[in-house]
Amino acid sequence: MSPLKPGNVIGILGGGQLGRLMALEAARLGFDVHIYCPEPRSPAARVAAFETVAAYEDADALQAFARACDVVTYEFENVPANTVKLLEEAGAIVRPGGKSLEVAQDRVTEKTFLNDLGIETVAFCPVDTIAALEAGLETFGGQAILKTRRDGYDGKGQVRIKGEAGLVDARKLVTDAPCILEAFAPFALEISVVVARGDAEVLAFDPSENIHENGILRRSIVPAQISDDLRDRAIEAGVKLAEALGHIGVLALELFVMPDGTLKANEFAPRVHNSGHWTPEACLTGQFQQHIRAVAGWQLGSKTRIADCEMENLIGEDILSVPEAYTADVRIVSYGKGTPRPGRKMGHVTRLRAPR
């Protein structure tokens, strides 16, 4: 693809905070952004040049959007496959391509794809019935996590099972939607690696250590306190995944560091990721700009990190203490969302430290 020029239009499917932060970076590079989102006045649309408010199934709106954009990308992985198909039929270039979405949308396909690449995951089995659930639980020694195969995020669509605990909810979940049962990983820590891949190059940011609370990311600490060897293995896995998908743009691979020092992949997101929110603050080129550069057919920027840091999510009412509680040594990003509902990601702050 020949590199986009200033004034060209980048379409983004989805209007949340990830779209907002991509749109702001795209504007810095001279592009106009067109947000496609079913809800009006989304956080992303409020900082973009153009907005389409329509359903992801609206063929007419998608055709008009395809004509209006020089390239289309997405900020969430649950864009219906048919939406991408309709856009491509209408002549749009969609980056990253359909393969990344297809693999990431189904946890069974995703883990199978990772395993086939030689990237280990926890043991898992697809379960669609209570009988299959009970058989799987027996295999995994009574402790496991049941997740819906599709549409889960921030710990939603998951039940933790240990002995009797969680069983009632698990039986209900498995009758509601196709599921995956995963062996419980008694990990030492969780890390992720954010990878950017352009037409001619691929790079990975330093892995972060990620701390979750109630299934939601709370903090990312950079650099993760892991050996150089482990860091290299995590990066190698992320790069291998991006190459295998033919992914253009940013992706993030979440990994468990096991007590014996092995890595097990948890999942990946075919997009910019919450655990990479520190990158614009601490690196010469952050994940949002890398993503825009890649989908625009530009060279990637330098990933050089100029500080150690810790990113903390502002969840629910945390946002109400901004700006008072956050002073000189932190950088604040607020997503411009109205109501601070519990569990809703409202913004984040990054504290920088001189590198050790």
Ligand code: ADP
């Ligand atoms: P989401 O799509 O909601 O991010 P994840 O699969 O990443 O779903 O699960 C959210 C969190 O739950 C993980 O970051 C991890 O802390 C925990 N978790 C998920 N799967 C397992 C597992 N198999 N063993 C132990 N903890 C898990």
Ligand code: MG
């Ligand atoms: Mg996750």
